[in-house]
Amino acid sequence: LSKQEKNNQLLNFIGGGVFPSHFVVNLAYDKINQQRDIEFINLNDIFKNKFNFSENNIQSYYNQNKETFIDTYKTINFAKLNPKILSGSDEFNDLFFQKIDEIDDLIVEGKSLKYISKKYNLESSTSFTIDSQGIDIKSKSKINLSDELINKIIIISNEDPIFLIENKEEYFIFELSKTEKVQKKISDKSVTKKILTNLEKETKRKIISEIVTKINNNDFNKKEFNELSKDENVVTKKVTLTSINDDKILKRELVRQVYAFLENRVIVVTDIGLSENFLIYIDKIKHKSIDKKSEDYNKYLNLSKIKMLDNLYNTY
Numbered sequence: 001l002s003k004q005e006k007n008n009q010l011l012n013f014i015g016g017g018v019f020p021s022h023f024v025v026n027l028a029y030d031k032i033n034q035q036r037d038i039e040f041i042n043l044n045d046i047f048k049n050k051f052n053f054s055e056n057n058i059q060s061y062y063n064q065n066k067e068t069f070i071d072t073y074k075t076i077n078f079a080k081l082n083p084k085i086l087s088g089s090d091e092f093n094d095l096f097f098q099k100i101d102e103i104d105d106l107i108v109e110g111k112s113l114k115y116i117s118k119k120y121n122l123e124s125s126t127s128f129t130i131d132s133q134g135i136d137i138k139s140k141s142k143i144n145l146s147d148e149l150i151n152k153i154i155i156i157s158n159e160d161p162i163f164l165i166e167n168k169e170e171y172f173i174f175e176l177s178k179t180e181k182v183q184k185k186i187s188d189k190s191v192t193k194k195i196l197t198n199l200e201k202e203t204k205r206k207i208i209s210e211i212v213t214k215i216n217n218n219d220f221n222k223k224e225f226n227e228l229s230k231d232e233n234v235v236t237k238k239v240t241l242t243s244i245n246d247d248k249i250l251k252r253e254l255v256r257q258v259y260a261f262l263e264n265r266v267i268v269v270t271d272i273g274l275s276e277n278f279l280i281y282i283d284k285i286k287h288k289s290i291d292k293k294s295e296d297y298n299k300y301l302n303l304s305k306i307k308m309l310d311n312l313y314n315t316y
Contacts, residue, residue: 029288032245042278073180
């Protein structure tokens, strides 16, 4: 409490006297609103020419990563708890919920679905076998239950094999009867698709890594940028970014990466999934300033003040 109070006193003390200069406000304004002329190569145009994987490539990847192509299937028996059967009424009355509580107690005691079904004359239980996505092993399609209910079912384990689950005013008993692991074959279309996707990502990472290494070693500048465009027969595009929030051409997360670097630099920007990848040359930066009479001045004044307080607090 003492430390927290000291922190509060420090912030209040500093906050009352901190007032950013016009120079600092201009820096905050320029950081967001400076204009950048860039030239870029869409690396995806280069990547697609490298995606030529043989059957041997696919087979080799499968052999080395077999454990990632194992599906866990769970066989589930279940029964829906019908008010008519439990209480003799179609209504969710007190007697029905009394029976629900009794069944819940029996489950805690470790009684099986078979035992409970016999005791309460439940309708015959139904079973299905699904993977972790709720895909039925026989029909190869998703079972006819809500995603919310499927998510509750797939976490049932051998340690706690039976559950009473309520979902949207419906009551079910689900019991895990068997868990089995199935090695998916390379002939499975989903396996081949995943392998190709992973091989493509590996290729992207390799090419990006090679370019970034050259950039970091100062072995890749505008000359190499132009040569790459010519050698790979890919076009370069010139655009002007009007601010750090200008996402008309590139996604905002990529634009923010561009604004983290200086003029006359070649950089690589990518999104987290490597779906969008660009090699960018930052040609010119046109700095901007804000007039004290501007209606936005107070906004950037406050932004600068918050930044200063953050820096002071982190230093403290």
